[in-house]
Amino acid sequence: MFKNYFKIAWRNIRKNKGIFSINIAGLAIGIASCLIILLFVVDELSYDRFNEKAEEIVRVVFRADINGEEMKEAVVMAPVAAVLKQDLPEVLDATRIRKKGTPKITFENKSFRDSRFAYVDPNFFDIFTLPVVEGNANDPLGEPNSAVITETEAKKLFGSKTATGNTITIEGQEKEFLITAVIKDIPKNSHFHFDILASTQGFLPAQGTSWVNSDFYTYLLLKKGTDVKELETKLPGIVEKYMGPQMKNAIGMTFADFQKDNKIGLFLQPLTDIHLRSDFTSSTTLEPGGDIRYVYIFSLIALFMLLIACINFMNLSTAAASKRAKEVGIRKVLGSNKKQLIYQFLAESFIATSIAMAISLVLFELALPLFNELSGKELNINYIFQPWALISMLLLIFVISFMAGGYPAFFLSSFKPIAALQNKFSGFGRSRAIRSGLVVFQFVISTGLIFATLVVNQQLSFIQSRDLGYNKEQMIVLRESYLLGNNQHSFKNEILQDPRVENVSTSAFIPAGLTDNDMSGIYLGEEYRRRMFVYNIDEQYIPTMGMELIAGRNFSKEFGADSTSVIINQSAAEALGFNNDALGKTLHRDTNNGKQLLTVIGVIKDFNFKPLRQQVEPLIMLNRSYGGLIVRTKVQDMSGLVAHLNNLWLGYGSNDPFSYAILDDVYNETYLPEQKMGSILNLFAILTIFVACLGLFGLVTYTAEQRFKEIGIRKVLGSSVTEIVTLLSKDFLKLIIVSFLIAFPVGYYLMEKWLRDFAYRVYIDWRIFTLTAIITLAIALITISFKSIKAATVNPVETLRSE
Numbered sequence: 185m186f187k188n189y190f191k192i193a194w195r196n197i198r199k200n201k202g203i204f205s206i207n208i209a210g211l212a213i214g215i216a217s218c219l220i221i222l223l224f225v226v227d228e229l230s231y232d233r234f235n236e237k238a239e240e241i242v243r244v245v246f247r248a249d250i251n252g253e254e255m256k257e258a259v260v261m262a263p264v265a266a267v268l269k270q271d272l273p274e275v276l277d278a279t280r281i282r283k284k285g286t287p288k289i290t291f292e293n294k295s296f297r298d299s300r301f302a303y304v305d306p307n308f309f310d311i312f313t314l315p316v317v318e319g320n321a322n323d324p325l326g327e328p329n330s331a332v333i334t335e336t337e338a339k340k341l342f343g344s345k346t347a348t349g350n351t352i353t354i355e356g357q358e359k360e361f362l363i364t365a366v367i368k369d370i371p372k373n374s375h376f377h378f379d380i381l382a383s384t385q386g387f388l389p390a391q392g393t394s395w396v397n398s399d400f401y402t403y404l405l406l407k408k409g410t411d412v413k414e415l416e417t418k419l420p421g422i423v424e425k426y427m428g429p430q431m432k433n434a435i436g437m438t439f440a441d442f443q444k445d446n447k448i449g450l451f452l453q454p455l456t457d458i459h460l461r462s463d464f465t466s467s468t469t470l471e472p473g474g475d476i477r478y479v480y481i482f483s484l485i486a487l488f489m490l491l492i493a494c495i496n497f498m499n500l501s502t503a504a505a506s507k508r509a510k511e512v513g514i515r516k517v518l519g520s521n522k523k524q525l526i527y528q529f530l531a532e533s534f535i536a537t538s539i540a541m542a543i544s545l546v547l548f549e550l551a552l553p554l555f556n557e558l559s560g561k562e563l564n565i566n567y568i569f570q571p572w573a574l575i576s577m578l579l580l581i582f583v584i585s586f587m588a589g590g591y592p593a594f595f596l597s598s599f600k601p602i603a604a605l606q607n608k609f610s611g612f613g614r615s616r617a618i619r620s621g622l623v624v625f626q627f628v629i630s631t632g633l634i635f636a637t638l639v640v641n642q643q644l645s646f647i648q649s650r651d652l653g654y655n656k657e658q659m660i661v662l663r664e665s666y667l668l669g670n671n672q673h674s675f676k677n678e679i680l681q682d683p684r685v686e687n688v689s690t691s692a693f694i695p696a697g698l699t700d701n702d703m704s705g706i707y708l709g710e711e712y713r714r715r716m717f718v719y720n721i722d723e724q725y726i727p728t729m730g731m732e733l734i735a736g737r738n739f740s741k742e743f744g745a746d747s748t749s750v751i752i753n754q755s756a757a758e759a760l761g762f763n764n765d766a767l768g769k770t771l772h773r774d775t776n777n778g779k780q781l782l783t784v785i786g787v788i789k790d791f792n793f794k795p796l797r798q799q800v801e802p803l804i805m806l807n808r809s810y811g812g813l814i815v816r817t818k819v820q821d822m823s824g825l826v827a828h829l830n831n832l833w834l835g836y837g838s839n840d841p842f843s844y845a846i847l848d849d850v851y852n853e854t855y856l857p858e859q860k861m862g863s864i865l866n867l868f869a870i871l872t873i874f875v876a877c878l879g880l881f882g883l884v885t886y887t888a889e890q891r892f893k894e895i896g897i898r899k900v901l902g903s904s905v906t907e908i909v910t911l912l913s914k915d916f917l918k919l920i921i922v923s924f925l926i927a928f929p930v931g932y933y934l935m936e937k938w939l940r941d942f943a944y945r946v947y948i949d950w951r952i953f954t955l956t957a958i959i960t961l962a963i964a965l966i967t968i969s970f971k972s973i974k975a976a977t978v979n980p981v982e983t984l985r986s987e
Contacts, residue, residue: 207497210878211540211584214493216547217871218580220555221486223563228479231373231459235313237405240276241455242412244268244402245464248448251714252759253801258401258464260450262392263426265305265402271422274410279305279312281376281401282389283470287355288840289380291341295839297664299337299379301354303387309367311405319348319365328386331361334369337379354380372562375458376401376470395427401470403455412452419450437712467701477938478861485868488629492872494584495622496879497533534585541581558863560856620919626876627923627960628930633869635931635956639948640862643939646946647855653791653800654695655730659847660822661694662829663812667840676813678832684819689728692811693719695793697850700811705774706804708760716756716802717793718773722809726751726788728816736767736786739807746807750782754790756802773804782806795854796944814847822846873960877967880916884968913968920964928953 232238244264248255265278282303289299306325309316309332316324317335324332331352338347351360361382370377384390389399406415427448428439442448453462460476462469549565556563567573668675676688692700702718719725723739723746734754739746750771757766766787772779782804790800817825826844833842852859932948939945 206878206881207536208540208543210493210496210875211537212543212547213871213875214489215541215544215580215584216551217489217868218486219544219548219568219577220551220563221482221489221868222576223567224555224559224561225479225483225486226567227373227561227563228460228474231474232375232455234371234373235311235455237311237313238455240406240408240410241311242404242406242452243455243458244404245451245453246398246449247451248446250446250448253714255715256464257398257468258462258470259398259468260400260402261395261398262390262400263395264450265400265404267422267426268402268404272415272418274407274415275404276407277307277311277405279308279310279403279405280384280390281308281403281470282384282387282399283401284356287357289341289355290353291350294341296340297840299340300377301380301382302376302378303384303390304381305384305390308381311403314367314370316365316367318346319363321365324365325381325383325385327362327364328383329359329361330364330385331380331382332365332367333363333380334367334378336369338363338366352380354382373459375455375473395423395430398468404452412454416452419452423449472857475857478857481861482864482868485633485872489868489872489875490584492626492629492875492879495626496875497536498622530585534581537581537585540584541577555864555867558867559860623880623916623919624923624926626879627920627964628927630869630873630876631920631923631927631956631960632931632934633865633872634959635927635952636935637862637865637869638952638956639931639935639939639946640858640865642946642952643942644855644858644862646944647796647858648852650792650796650944652695653731653789655816656696656847656851658817658820658822659729660815660817660826660829661697661812661845661847661850662815662843663692663694663698663845664840664843665812666692666810668833668836668838671836672813675832675836679813679815679829682825682828684817684825686816686818687724687728688816689722689724689814690809690811691719691721691725691814693721694814694847694850695729695791696847696854697845704804706760706802707772707774707779709772713760714802716759716773716804719793719803719805720808720810721805722807725805725809725814728814729791730816731791732789733786734789735764736784738786746785748780748782749785749807751786751788751805752784753788753800753803755800756804757787759802771804792944797942799943873963877963880964880967884913884916909969913965916968917961917964920960924957924960928956931956 235241243258244260246255246257246260262280265280269275269278284301284303286298287301288295288297289301290296304325306323308325316332318338319332324330333341333347341347341352342350347363347366350363352363353360361380406412424439431437431439431442459473460479462473545568548568552563552565555561568577665672665675672690676690679685679688693702700720702720703715704718706713706716721739723741725731726733726738733751736751739749739751743749752760752762752766757763760766760769760771762769762784766784769784771782771784773782774780788805792800793803794801815829819825829844830842935948939948
């Protein structure tokens with residue numbers, strides 16, 4: 185019986201190649217898109233779940249609101265781990281990470297500067313699942329100056345030799361480190377990645393007792409079933425107990441008095457939330473994370489792509505029902521019941537879906553490298569050959585077969601035999617209404633995606649063109665020129681002699697990308713005001729960066745060291761209550777040697793030293809430069825200058841490789857998540873429009889065939905091609921205009937929510953709505969006109985010929 189269903193289904197498919205091809209193309213693109221996005225979503229949701237105890241691990245984080253300064257930090261104070269383990273019975277264990285960047289690693293005569301290094305507590309491997317493949321698996325970090333490295337790092341440092349038992353030298357550390365174990369590379373779906381992990385045993389900062397300075401990423405292992413929110417309610421008491429006395433000594437205010445006007449506290453974040461649900465300042469995160477909203481957005485896009493492809497199938501199948509009406513009538517007269525007819529039409533849907541799935545896998549393999557490039561992922565086609573993926577695809581075939589073919593099957597099988605044989609159907613009015621509704625739905629999604637794409641692209645363009653308060657064009661950053669030591673000054677002078685160079689400044693503080701971060705507590709007299717960012721610069725920094733002094737003067741050698749002078753930005757002047765009368769005012773800042781008195785000698789125009797997602801914050805600048813060099817050039821094409829700088833570097837005989845960055849490129853990298861989102865939106869907006877237009881093309885084709893003789897008669901009576909095209913197009917264009925009435929309010933609401941993440945942003949105005957409407961209508965008109973014009977230009981003799 186089922187063999188017969190499939191044989192007849194295949195015959196009908198071959199008889200209607202045009203409609204079948206459109207259905208297959210739409211379904212294949214929809215399924216391929218769905219598979220790609222499904223892999224993306226699964227990958228994003230999998231972060232840190234490789235840890236066997238992932239559900240019981242939380243990270244301790246710090247949040248505060250002090251005199252208008254909102255603090256969101258993923259690091260906490262050194263003693264927090266031990267205190268929480270001691271005072272909270274729900275905490276089984278606690279461990280910490282102290283990130284130390286990428287110092288130079290030396291083994292024998294080989295040196296590397298790309299190894300990610302951190303200190304961790306000895307119990308780190310009891311909490312996180314990072315298997316040891318060589319060496320001490322029981323307690324690899326139990327001794328001072330012991331270290332664990334990854335397999336990749338072991339091959340880089342030691343080649344084919346055994347890694348354990350060797351010692352390495354780490355720049356900035358007093359003693360050599362003994363390699364006690366080699367672990368597997370940390371999985372890509374982890375919120376942290378390090379190449380070398382050293383023990384905190386003997387690491388003095390790890391023994392610190394300060395509840396004021398935050399430097400450690402702290403994780404707790406909780407008892408199974410612990411209510412995280414309930415446990416969090418115990419933290420304010422602990423903060424007051426341990427931080428209160430130190431706060432009294434630091435700022436002369438009791439914790440209770442401080443809390444009256446400010447908020448400060450520790451909170452718990454589940455390990456599996458870190459990648460997608462973190463809002464901490466970038467300077468305190470281990471690595472840039474994802475965004476749960478993008479997971480929701482792309483999941484919806486995948487669902488809509490699939491729905492649109494299924495809608496095409498339904499629309500075209502029900503639209504073509506009249507061609508098969510007599511077939512249904514004859515089958516019913518010959519004894520076929522409704523169930524048999526439903527099976528017949530579902531068999532056709534199953535064949536179409538199976539072929540579309542096979543084609544979609546080919547499209548998936550071809551498109552995956554492009555998607556990886558756009559998203560920055562490393563998704564692999566092998567993922568879909570895992571058992572769960574194969575079962576999912578099989579289920580997807582059955583679900584799509586029923587979704588796409590279910591309504592046509594029940595619709596066609598419900599025809600009355602006599603009405604079917606006479607081509608009289610009471611259900612066609614309802615069918616047309618459903619088809620119209622589905623067309624509106626398709627174009628609501630398509631219009632919404634076009635609208636979202638335009639808004640995202642406009643915001644990205646705004647980010648590129650905004651006045652940042654400094655000039656990022658034609659700037660070269662040499663972050664590691666400090667490695668030349670005493671030769672850096674000579675290197676700087678040689679650079680200045682090049683006619684292609686306008687100015688050079690020495691500073692480790694760059695308003696985009698990787699930079700040093702420094703903050704100090706600021707006081708007016710004895711009154712604590714707030715923390716402020718500190719830039720340590722030289723007298724050439726402001727002119728090199730193209731910044732604008734709006735009051736006072738720059739640092740100058742004419743005034744000696746200017747060591748007690750400070751330049752502040754407009755936001756700092758406002759936060760301190762100086763406003764337009766800042767010059768000559770004094771303030772104190774916290775230092776390791778007590779409070780330092782500073783006198784304001786200048787006010788600089790606010791510049792964006794943080795991403796445009798954040799408002800410009802108060803900033804003070806001190807004349808005590810260190811770090812690398814920042815070079816302002818006079819040339820657009822800097823390849824020749826970079827080559828010259830490389831030659832100068834080699835002339836100093838440094839063992840460290842020459843490295844540089846173009847500030848404009850560094851700035852753009854800050855907005856990679858938005859750029860990736862924009863690129864992916866562009867891609868899927870195009871695909872969604874294409875699939876929707878495939879369905880529109882099929883419906884116009886069917887409409888033209890249904891009105892073939894009418895078109896011939898109209899032409900004989902004098903109708904022009906334009907009039908006939910208008911006749912065939914107007915009903916569809918009405919539906920598209922209806923879709924605007926739904927898509928625009930929804931799109932506006934969603935994109936306004938997205939734009940709220942940016943302190944500096946574009947505003948959605950009538951031009952974006954107009955452009956969206958023009959693009960959508962133009963695409964639809966091209967699709968409709970292609971078939972309409974062809975139908976309108978057919979010779980009337982052909983159309984009026986008797987069957």
